[in-house]
Amino acid sequence: MHARTMGVLAGIVAALTLAFAVDAAPAARLSLSNRNFRITWRELKFFDVAGPSTVCPVTMEGSFHSATMRKVIRALIGYITRATVNEAACVGEGRARFLQATLPWHITYASFSGTLPAITRMRVLISGISYESVLNTIPCLFRGEGTLIGGEFIREAGGAITGFEFDHSTTLPPLPGVCEDFGINGGLERVGTVALLGTTTRITLTLI
Numbered sequence: 001m002h003a004r005t006m007g008v009l010a011g012i013v014a015a016l017t018l019a020f021a022v023d024a025a026p027a028a029r030l031s032l033s034n035r036n037f038r039i040t041w042r043e044l045k046f047f048d049v050a051g052p053s054t055v056c057p058v059t060m061e062g063s064f065h066s067a068t069m070r071k072v073i074r075a076l077i078g079y080i081t082r083a084t085v086n087e088a089a090c091v092g093e094g095r096a097r098f099l100q101a102t103l104p105w106h107i108t109y110a111s112f113s114g115t116l117p118a119i120t121r122m123r124v125l126i127s128g129i130s131y132e133s134v135l136n137t138i139p140c141l142f143r144g145e146g147t148l149i150g151g152e153f154i155r156e157a158g159g160a161i162t163g164f165e166f167d168h169s170t171t172l173p174p175l176p177g178v179c180e181d182f183g184i185n186g187g188l189e190r191v192g193t194v195a196l197l198g199t200t201t202r203i204t205l206t207l208i
Helices: 002-024
Strands: 029-032 036-048 053-064 068-070 076-085 094-098 105-115 118-127 130-135 138-143 148-155 160-166 186-189 191-196 203-207
Touching: 036 130, 036 160, 053 094, 053 105, 053 130, 076 094, 105 148, 118 203, 148 191, 160 186, 160 203, 191 203
Parallel strands: none
Antiparallel strands: 029 068, 029 203, 036 053, 036 186, 036 191, 053 076, 076 105, 094 130, 105 118, 118 148, 130 138, 148 160, 160 191
16 A cells, blocks of 8 residues: 555656656747748948948848747748849948848857847848948948858847847958948948738747
8 A cells, every 4th residue: 555655645746747748848949920031221321331321111021930939049941032232322422232142041059148938039140131332322232151140039028029120240351342442341330120921919038
């Protein structure tokens, strides 16, 4: 009788231990309410690290490969499939346009900010971003085939992704020519608004 009681107690303890371990384990996946997104900037800054810049309205569209994803560094999680600049509305040192032939651009997972489960940002790396800009009358081509541009999806407390911000500390080298000779490197910065493609609905990001 004593042995049977001890066995039952051992089983209960084991079950509780397993339940606690599962509950305490960090969430292994991120879940999205929708896969297709649009990012809009009223003013996206195309800049040269030496100083000159131009600011333009920009729209980017894309999709995540799945509604759920693992937090695996450098895992391919989606694409930017469309990127347009309203060139007529550019202000500053010149104009800019994306090179359409280089699309789609790959999005890979990098990291997150905040404390689980209350993450505040999901950092990604985008490869392939390419554009032409004219800075102080100098035309420059920046093509990011081998360069990863960092950016972060911004998540509010309720889980909605409200924006996307490029990391201005990562830059694109110019293709050979005048801009390379002058040591001009291109980059992007400022926060854009994120919504479900074709709507104003926010996409939510949760941990599961």
